[in-house]
Amino acid sequence: MRQKLVLMKVCFEYAKQIAEYRQEFLDCGDSMDGCGSLRRIEDPFEYIQRSIDCENLETMGKDRIEKGRVPATQFMLIRETDNRLIGMIQIRHYFNDYLSKFGGHIGYSVRPSERRKGYAKEMLKMALPYCKEIGLDKVMITCIDSNVASEKTICSCGGVYESTIYEPDEKVNLKRFWISL
Template identity: 65%
Template structure:
């Protein structure tokens, strides 16, 4: 059984952050749970920005504080997944975004890593005072839905998200 650590972004992972981003661009895939990675190409700036996002004093006023995590496989120190925990809601998060977003790099999928990453992040949610975690996923995103269900998610409702014109399923995990 593979072992992992869940850790915050550091410059130690600079080249792997670049690779992770590129893999998503190449696959035309959605960089969910990666915070500002879509718009920031420079990994050092990305690491710095993630740290700013975590602190209420430095997070941009249009965002809520959020903690960025990396899932790193111990055997080869490979960055295999990313997950973001939002500390509270704004209107968008309360309806559509939820507390947690995540992704696994395309070359590392279907190995149970998303399930493990979410499991490892839940104690942190409790630590910062979230005892009911909202996670949403696009209707039809079977991998994400199964990840949520495997971690105790209970389906609540399906809502229409107008920006991307898609239906999102809402699940709650009670901690």
């Protein structure tokens, strides 16, 4: 990939672009994976503050801790040439019961208008050193068994298939992969 890309934590400077990113997904009815609460929270400033708060147990709020949520870091993939928000990737710091079975450590998405240009592969690759930094020595990533693009993304970063598991809420089969860091 020749373009210069930067992985950065969500910040208020990108509020407008985050709102546009969200709208692009809503317009095409696509799954907003790896964006935390972006689908639910319309106000980008509220979303960004929530994402920042959720990075630490101390700030994520009693209600979320009681629901068994875990701290997570929300990154954006930015293309430097035009400062465009290309993708979002969320790193969950450790497992709860749901994540250990179905959700995995990492979720991500690339905005529909920027797909099939190799950005997902690059974004996942760029996120792995951070996973190591926070103490993980391997990460699990899952995808719906028909999501060829995500499966190829995971495998391009060294993902090794482990098993397929049925997720009863969404009624889908999820493939589970592990990447050693």
